Amino acid sequence: MQVSIFGLGYVGAVSLACLARDGHRVVGVDVDQAKLDLIAAGRTPVVEEGMVQLMADVAAGGLVSVTRETRQAVKETEMSLICVGTPSAANGSQDQTAMLGLARDVGIAMREKTVPHVFVFRSTLVPGTVEDVLLPIIEAESGKKDGVDFHVCFQPEFLREGSSIRDYDKPPYTIVGANAEAPATKLRELFGHLPCEFYTTSIRAAEMVKYCCNNFHALKITFANETARLCEALEVDPFEVMDLVCKDRQLNISSAYLKPGFAYGGSCLPKDLRATMYLAKIRDVDLPMQAAIAVSNRSHIDHAIAKVMVSGKRKIGMIGLSFKTGTDDLRESPLVLLAEHFVGKGMQLRIYDPEVQLSSLLGANRQYIERHVPHIAKLLDNNIATVIAESELLVVGLGDRRVCAALIDHVRADQVVLDLVNLSDRDELRGHYVGLCW
Ligand SMILES: NC(=O)c1ccc[n+]([C@@H]2O[C@H](COP(=O)([O-])OP(=O)(O)OC[C@H]3O[C@@H](n4cnc5c(N)ncnc54)[C@H](O)[C@@H]3O)[C@@H](O)[C@H]2O)c1
Structure with a gap:
C-alpha cells in the first residue's frame, strides 16, 4: 500500500x-x-x-x-x-x-x-x-x-x-x-x-477507549503504590500482597466489576474500605485515590436521584431494594439510600423486591429490617404488577428475567423507566426508557 x-x-x-x-x-x-x-x-x-x-x-x-x-x-x-x-x-x-x-x-x-x-x-x-x-x-x-x-x-x-x-x-x-x-x-x-x-x-x-485505557493504567499504578505505602506502615511486604492480588484472575484481573451499573454497597465493600481509610489515618498514610472511592460512589447515587428529580414525577416505584440481584441483604444498599431520599422528599413510594419480601415473611433479615429500615419495609409490596400500576416512574435496580418480563407486560407508554442495571430487553418496554448513564 x-x-x-x-x-x-x-x-x-x-x-x-x-x-x-x-x-x-x-x-x-x-x-x-x-x-x-x-x-x-x-x-x-x-x-x-x-x-x-x-x-x-x-x-x-x-x-x-x-x-x-x-x-x-x-x-x-x-x-x-x-x-x-x-x-x-x-x-x-x-x-x-x-x-x-x-x-x-x-x-x-x-x-x-x-x-x-x-x-x-x-x-x-x-x-x-x-x-x-x-x-x-x-x-x-x-x-x-x-x-x-x-x-x-x-x-x-x-x-x-x-x-x-x-x-x-x-x-x-x-x-x-x-x-x-x-x-x-x-x-x-x-x-x-x-x-x-x-x-x-x-x-x-x-477515541474514548484510548483515554479509558490510559486512565485505567494510571489508576492501576496508583492503586499498587497506595497499597505499598499502607503496607510499609503495617510492615507487610507489598510485593507479596500485590503478587497475590494479581493471581486472582476471577475477580481481580478480569472483567468482573468493570461493567457500568449502579453504585456498590452491601456488607463488605463499604465497611472494609472505611476500615482501610482508618488504618491509613492513624498511621499518617495519605491514600487520596482510595479516599475518593466512597465520594465517587455517593456521586453515582446522587446522579440517579437527579435523574428522578428532573423528571418531575412524584409517584415512584422501586424494583429492587437489596444491594444486588439475588440477595436479601439490605446492609448499606445504595437502593435503600435512594428510597430514603424519595421518602424524605415526600414522594409516594412503593417497592418490590422478591428476595427481601421472602426474607421478611420468613423472618430472615427481619431483625435488620425492623431495626434499621422499618420506614422502608412498610413500603414493600409483593405484587410487582401493583407497584408498576401505581407509579409514574419506575427505578429498576433488579435485572432478573422475571422482572424484565413483568416490566414488558405491565409498563404503560405514559410511564418512565429509570434503568440502573442495563436491562437486556429494554427495546420491548412501552414506557419512556432512561438509562442511568447510557
Ligand atoms: N508516545 C507514545 O508512546 C504514544 C503512544 C500512544 C499514543 N500516542 C499519541 O500519539 C500522538 C503522537 O505522539 P508522539 O509521542 O509520537 O508525539 P511527538 O511529539 O513525539 O511527535 C509529534 C510530531 O508531530 C510533528 N508535527 C507537528 N505538527 C505537524 C504537522 N502539521 N505536520 C506534520 N508533522 C507535524 C512534530 O514535529 C513531531 O515530530 C499523540 O497524540 C500521543 O498522545 C503517543
Whole structure:
C-alpha cells in the first residue's frame, strides 16, 4: 500500500519503519526538517530499542521517502496515518493546534485529488474531535464529501515508548472507529496480520477507549503504590500482597466489576474500605485515590436521584431494594439510600423486591429490617404488577428475567423507566426508557 505518515515522533517514526519493513511504500511528513533529514539518511529520529537497525534497513530497502509537502504526500498515497502531537494546554485541555492546522492542509491537498483517500487519525484525540471538528474542516477546505471522496477513521495507538516496535508487532488489539466499511477494510490490509483481535466500532467510542485505557493504567499504578505505602506502615511486604492480588484472575484481573451499573454497597465493600481509610489515618498514610472511592460512589447515587428529580414525577416505584440481584441483604444498599431520599422528599413510594419480601415473611433479615429500615419495609409490596400500576416512574435496580418480563407486560407508554442495571430487553418496554448513564 502507499501510505503517508504525518508527524514523525515516537508513534509516526515507529509506524513508518514497521510499515516499510512489512513491504509498504511510506512517505513521512513532518514540520521538523531535522527529523526528515535523519530519516532520509537512514537514521532514527527517536531513541527506541531496535529503531537504529530497523531505520537503516528500511532506508536501504528504498520504500521510504520524506517531505514537508502535505500536497505531495496526499497525492502520492492512498492513505494517511496522522500522528502529530496533541499535548496538554496550560489549563489541562488538549492542545489541538497541530492537528487543526494539519486538517486544513490535508483538506486543501484533497482539492486536487481525483481518487478517494483515507485519513486515519492515530493521535490521541478527545472524543468527538474527528467527527465534529476535523471532518468538517477537511470537507470545507476540500469541497469534497466524507464517504464519497474520502473517508476518516480513528485508530488508537497502544504502543509504549521503550518497547514500541514489539508493541507495534503485538498490540493488545486493533481498534478501528469508522462510520463506513471502506476504511476498516483498508486498515485490515495493513494490520490484519497482527496476532490480536481486530475490532471495529464508532469513531467516538474508539477515541474514548484510548483515554479509558490510559486512565485505567494510571489508576492501576496508583492503586499498587497506595497499597505499598499502607503496607510499609503495617510492615507487610507489598510485593507479596500485590503478587497475590494479581493471581486472582476471577475477580481481580478480569472483567468482573468493570461493567457500568449502579453504585456498590452491601456488607463488605463499604465497611472494609472505611476500615482501610482508618488504618491509613492513624498511621499518617495519605491514600487520596482510595479516599475518593466512597465520594465517587455517593456521586453515582446522587446522579440517579437527579435523574428522578428532573423528571418531575412524584409517584415512584422501586424494583429492587437489596444491594444486588439475588440477595436479601439490605446492609448499606445504595437502593435503600435512594428510597430514603424519595421518602424524605415526600414522594409516594412503593417497592418490590422478591428476595427481601421472602426474607421478611420468613423472618430472615427481619431483625435488620425492623431495626434499621422499618420506614422502608412498610413500603414493600409483593405484587410487582401493583407497584408498576401505581407509579409514574419506575427505578429498576433488579435485572432478573422475571422482572424484565413483568416490566414488558405491565409498563404503560405514559410511564418512565429509570434503568440502573442495563436491562437486556429494554427495546420491548412501552414506557419512556432512561438509562442511568447510557
Ligand atoms: N508516545 C507514545 O508512546 C504514544 C503512544 C500512544 C499514543 N500516542 C499519541 O500519539 C500522538 C503522537 O505522539 P508522539 O509521542 O509520537 O508525539 P511527538 O511529539 O513525539 O511527535 C509529534 C510530531 O508531530 C510533528 N508535527 C507537528 N505538527 C505537524 C504537522 N502539521 N505536520 C506534520 N508533522 C507535524 C512534530 O514535529 C513531531 O515530530 C499523540 O497524540 C500521543 O498522545 C503517543
